[in-house]
Structure formats: C-alpha cells, structure tokens
Ligand SMILES: Nc1ncnc2c1ncn2[C@@H]1O[C@H](COP(=O)(O)OP(=O)(O)OP(=O)(O)O)[C@@H](O)[C@H]1O
C-alpha cells in the first residue's frame with residue numbers, strides 16, 4: 001500500500017530523513033517508533049503529501065506521489081484519515097460540524113445526510129448525543145474519539161494516528177486501543193501508528209519499524225522483533241539510558 005524508497009528530507013542544514021526505506025502492506029497496522037525528534041512526524045507528513053521529500057520516492061497504492069502536481073496531491077490526501085496528537089478539532093465548530101467538515105467541503109451531501117452520517121460515525125467510536133456540543137465541553141478522551149470519527153467519516157483507505165493515546169487515563173487508553181483494533185477489523189483499513197506508548201503500539205501492530213539517525217534501522221513483525229539482536233533496538237525498547245544510543249542521538 002505504501003512504499004518509501006530512499007527518502008531524504010532536510011530543513012536548512014538539518015538533515016532529518018537520511019535515506020528512509022519502508023513498506024506498509026495493505027490492511028496492516030504499522031507501528032513507527034523512534035526517539036523524540038527522530039523525524040516520525042516529518043516522515044508522516046511526507047507520506048500524506050504535506051511535505052515533499054528532497055529526494056526518493058513515496059508510492060501510495062501504486063502511484064509515486066512525489067511526482068504529482070499540487071492539485072493531484074490534494075486528491076491523494078483524501079485517501080488518508082488523520083488523527084493528530086492534539087486532536088486538532090475546531091473549537092468554534094460543533095462536534096457535528098467538526099466530524100462532518102470534510103463531507104460539507106468535498107461532497108454534495110445535504111445537511112440532513114451529513115448529520116445522519118456523523119451520528120452513525122460517532123456511534124462507531126462509542127459516542128452518542130454530543131453532536132451539538134463544542135469541543136471545550138468534552139474530555140480529552142472524548143476529543144480523541146471525535147478526532148477518530150472525523151478521520152474515518154469519509155471512508156479513507158489509510159489512517160494515520162500520531163500519538164492517539166497521549167494524555168488520557170489508562171482505561172480511556174484501553175478503550176481507544178480497542179476502538180482502533182475494532183475499526184481495523186471492521187473497515188479493513190491500513191493504518192500507521194506513531195506512539196511512545198510501546199504497550200499500546202505493540203498491541204496494535206502487525207509490523208513495526210524503528211527510526212534512528214534518519215534511517216529505518218529495524219523493520220519486521222513481532223517475531224522479528226523478539227529475535228532481533230540489535231543493541232540499539234533493545235536499548236530503545238527497554239528505555240535504558242546506557243547503551244549504544246548516545247543521549248543526544250535521535
Ligand atoms: N517545519 C520544520 N522546520 C524546521 N525543522 C523542522 C520542521 N519540522 C520538523 N523539524 C525538525 O525535524 C526534527 C524531527 O521532528 P519530528 O517532529 O518529526 O520529530 P518526532 O520524531 O515526531 O518527535 P516526537 O516524538 O517528539 O513527536 C526535529 O529536529 C524538528 O525540529
């Protein structure tokens with residue numbers, strides 16, 4: 001579904017991605033791990049076309065998006081559902097307007113049809129009767145669910161979750177994990193998850209990759225992970241301050 005080949009991306013003289021290679025299979029939940037500042041979000045932004053790589057190719061469902069014009073790229077972006085770290089809801093819009101935003105902008109659906117779709121989608125993420133509320137009236141966990149509803153409302157082929165469980169209580173985390181798993185089986189969607197919560201990430205993941213020093217230094221399934229002898233990967237997984245990864249190394 002997603003093939004990343006030799007992707008480089010710098011900001012000024014800061015090289016962030018230095019030859020990233022990554023393959024995400026259709027229908028998989030793919031976990032991307034790495035230190036803070038490693039470039040995970042930068043990589044996600046390249047995948048959804050918000051940033052362009054300096055070189056290398058990114059193929060989504062057979063199409064190299066690095067070669068596309070801006071308007072064609074917009075279309076590709078519509079294949080993605082995005083769940084951002086901060087939930088990123090519009091504070092001045094109701095939950096209905098937030099979740100239905102895409103449908104009102106990009107489809108010819110009437111208000112009543114959008115409302116119906118929004119109510120159905122909110123039910124999918126376990127929320128009811130909050131259509132007319134505003135984001136400030138919801139808890140952090142509810143906002144995450146609304147953000148997920150907004151991401152899935154237009155049936156995207158791929159969902160990107162950047163820190164979907166940060167800042168919510170352990171029970172709410174468990175519910176979000178169950179929700180992501182459920183969506184995954186019900187909608188057969190391809191997902192990429194970025195999280196610092198390894199328990200969450202490993203629960204969800206079919207395959208995973210570790211980004212260090214601007215490159216993917218490990219990629220595989222959970223058996224490969226268990227069998228890996230890479231000391232850097234081991235150090236990261238155990239969260240040890242001693243080991244081959246230097247303190248300032250991302
Ligand atoms: N628009 C930008 N302009 C300049 N530098 C940027 C920009 N976006 C990201 N960076 C830099 O790229 C590096 C990687 O950032 P990124 O946000 O991808 O890290 P991350 O792996 O997502 O970290 P975290 O786990 O903390 O979210 C950082 O050093 C950051 O300062």
Ligand SMILES: [Mg+2]
Nearest residue numbers: 040041042162
């Ligand atoms: Mg990030």
